[in-house]
Amino acid sequence: MLVIDKYAYSNRIVKWSPKLKGLLWLLGIILAFQPIIPIKLVLIVVVVWHTLYVTKMSGRVYLHWFYAILPFLLLSIIGIVFTMAPKANQIYYPIHLFGNYFGISKVMLPKGLRLGVQVSTAVVCTYWFALTTPFQQIILTLKAIHMPSLMIEEVMLMYRFIFIFVEACEQIYRAQKLRLGYRTFRLSMHSVGVLVKMLFEQVMIDYQQMVYALDAKLYDGEFKVGEDD
Amino acid sequence: MIELKHLDFAYEKNHPILKDISAKFGETGSNVVGVIGPNGTGKSTLFLNLVGMLKPTGGQILVDDQPINYSKKGLNQLRQKIGIVFQNSDQQIFYSIVKDDVAFALHNLNVPEDEIKRRVNTILRELDISELKDRPIQYLSGGQKKRVAIAGILVLNSEWLLLDEPTAGLDPDGKRRMVELIKHLVSRGQKIILSSHDIDFMYEVCDYFYILRDGQFVKSGKKETVFDDEKMLLETKLDQPWLVKVHQKLHLPLYSNEEELFADKALRAKLAKLE
Ligand SMILES: Nc1ncnc2c1ncn2[C@@H]1O[C@H](COP(=O)(O)OP(=O)(O)OP(=O)(O)O)[C@@H](O)[C@H]1O
Ligand SMILES: [Mg+2]
Numbered sequence: 001m002l003v004i005d006k007y008a009y010s011n012r013i014v015k016w017s018p019k020l021k022g023l024l025w026l027l028g029i030i031l032a033f034q035p036i037i038p039i040k041l042v043l044i045v046v047v048v049w050h051t052l053y054v055t056k057m058s059g060r061v062y063l064h065w066f067y068a069i070l071p072f073l074l075l076s077i078i079g080i081v082f083t084m085a086p087k088a089n090q091i092y093y094p095i096h097l098f099g100n101y102f103g104i105s106k107v108m109l110p111k112g113l114r115l116g117v118q119v120s121t122a123v124v125c126t127y128w129f130a131l132t133t134p135f136q137q138i139i140l141t142l143k144a145i146h147m148p149s150l151m152i153e154e155v156m157l158m159y160r161f162i163f164i165f166v167e168a169c170e171q172i173y174r175a176q177k178l179r180l181g182y183r184t185f186r187l188s189m190h191s192v193g194v195l196v197k198m199l200f201e202q203v204m205i206d207y208q209q210m211v212y213a214l215d216a217k218l219y220d221g222e223f224k225v226g227e228d229d
Numbered sequence: 230m231i232e233l234k235h236l237d238f239a240y241e242k243n244h245p246i247l248k249d250i251s252a253k254f255g256e257t258g259s260n261v262v263g264v265i266g267p268n269g270t271g272k273s274t275l276f277l278n279l280v281g282m283l284k285p286t287g288g289q290i291l292v293d294d295q296p297i298n299y300s301k302k303g304l305n306q307l308r309q310k311i312g313i314v315f316q317n318s319d320q321q322i323f324y325s326i327v328k329d330d331v332a333f334a335l336h337n338l339n340v341p342e343d344e345i346k347r348r349v350n351t352i353l354r355e356l357d358i359s360e361l362k363d364r365p366i367q368y369l370s371g372g373q374k375k376r377v378a379i380a381g382i383l384v385l386n387s388e389w390l391l392l393d394e395p396t397a398g399l400d401p402d403g404k405r406r407m408v409e410l411i412k413h414l415v416s417r418g419q420k421i422i423l424s425s426h427d428i429d430f431m432y433e434v435c436d437y438f439y440i441l442r443d444g445q446f447v448k449s450g451k452k453e454t455v456f457d458d459e460k461m462l463l464e465t466k467l468d469q470p471w472l473v474k475v476h477q478k479l480h481l482p483l484y485s486n487e488e489e490l491f492a493d494k495a496l497r498a499k500l501a502k503l504e
Contacts, residue, residue: 009325009365136329209320212282216313216321217334217381218305 008134012054018137019144021129028125032118040121047121051128065127068166073119081105081112149222161203168202169195230255230293231279231311231389231422237287238271238278246271247278248444249288254422255389259437259451260415264424266441267466272424273316275441276391279422280313309338312387316394318374321381327369328353328362331380338385352380356410372403376410383414390414391422396430408434432456432470433486440465452485 008014013021031043052062083105088094092109094101133141135156142152172195176182181191231254238247254262266272277283279290281297281304290297297307315321324330328349335345353359356376361369369377375395382390395411396404404427411421411434425431431438438455440448442465448455456462456473469477472490476483484490 006365006367134325136324136326209315209317210323212277213315213321213323215282215304216280216308216315217323218308218337218385219333220305220337 007055007057007131011056011132013132014134016132018133018141021133022141022145025125025129028128029122032121032125037114037117040117044117044121044124047124047128051124051131055131057131062127064170065131065166066123068162068169069123073116073123077112077116080115081108083108153221161207164206165199165203168199168206172198172202230291232256232291232294233288234291235288236278236285236290238274238283239286240274245286246274246444247285250275250444250446251288252439252446252449255420257437259435260420261411261435261437262422263431263435263438264422264441265426265428265431265438265467266424267426270441271444272441273393276313276393276422276424279391280311281307308387309385310387311389311391312382312385313391314375314379314382314393314395316397318371318378321378322366322374325365325367327358327364327366327377330366330377331384334381334385348384349380352384355413356380356383370403371398372400372406375399375403375407379410389420389422391424393424395423396425396427404430426467428456428462428468428470429472432472440467453483 028043028047031039034040048062051057052059081104082102083091084097084100084102085091085094085105086100088096088101090106091101091103092106094103130138139152139156142155147155176191176195180187181194182188233250233252233254236247236250237245239245264272264275274283278285281299284299292307292310297303322330323333331349331352332345335348340348350359350362353362356379358373358376358380361373361377366374366377379390379392379395392411395407399407408430411423414421423431423435432452435452437451438449439446440455440462447465448458448461456469457477459469459474459477462469472484472487475481475490481490481496482493484493490496
């Protein structure tokens, strides 16, 4: 059972056809990858507003859903924009290091930011879809467009695990915070290390349990979904 | 019949969890077998072995005199014969709407759609949860979730039903309803294996018992005999059922459940004389 499905079942547009929602999501993804930045920014604002409106979720809860992906997003942007260069004028805030200059690359910064906006747009659109469409309907939609069952299973596992991940992350964080694990910077660093380790352990355990549960119900690798009545 | 022959199991080398367990579940004509043991003695591990999800590191398990066949097909057949309901219902429930979840196993067996509907409705009615049919799981209480988890396995009509800690987290009413449910299932021929450390609950519903301590069966038997050694039970971090205590310490007859005690007219007459 997923928390995300709580929103997916009780939102204002649960009755919309999942195919329509799927189409809108696709449109969002296309807009995320087109080149004009202002369109993406407008899209982010509109989609975030609409998500909050239809799910009646508070902004804070909504932000929670980003905790899990934020580190990955930031790491990839940092990886792109920071570079070494032989000349100081190619770099913002250059630091002299081993005869080269280290810092934010003037060429790569706009590229990195563009990537950031692009990914955020795509993620915001995906969350809109995931938070308004119950799991069962998503599978039906994928079946309707004749996705191969391997792909469907892949999607379903990703879908399930992103949210298991977010939830486990929150739980561990809360437990650590309760016991003052984030009081100082040093403690915080230590706590984050423990959190990541526990997170992976927890996700492995959850995965194993899910496999047992699927086995008990004779799951053979293909989701068979009945007609909705 | 499910027979365990010198079963050993370890998750990690040199750290055995189940040690040389031998038993024959269902041999004595008993239909409700209870495995009793304190936390962490390996009850859940034993159950996972019985359905082939874990493979013994030594010894073997025979189901109807055949060793478990660990091929994909063999396990599929085994799980239609032995259904398992896990300790944690949230783990078992996969879909978000009750009827989808209960139907899941039948879809996997490629049962025709209208038959699935029929069977799901029958089971929901039997477990007295018809009104939950279209409800999202997250709005259910712990007891209701437990029933949904059980329904999702019962639809398979398996000969054996394994219930791992079925009363964990249930309030007194939920527990009472669980007792009734188990009695009902037994009356229609379902064979059940239960695990729990809730002694009074087990005493009431089971008719044959195994006591598990540090991965070994230290005692087995029927109601009348298996609980007679209070010291041993306390050492195993368990306790005597209260009806057995009343029997041993106050020398009342040994009642097999509460109703029997309160319905005992002879006892009432005697107590009335005391006043
Ligand atoms: N996946 C695993 N890997 C390693 N050790 C495990 C694993 N699962 C359980 N154990 C260990 O095996 C032992 C038995 O666990 P098990 O869950 O079978 O006990 P239990 O009798 O069901 O306890 P409870 O009453 O708490 O449910 C415990 O010591 C536990 O720490
Ligand atoms: Mg257990």
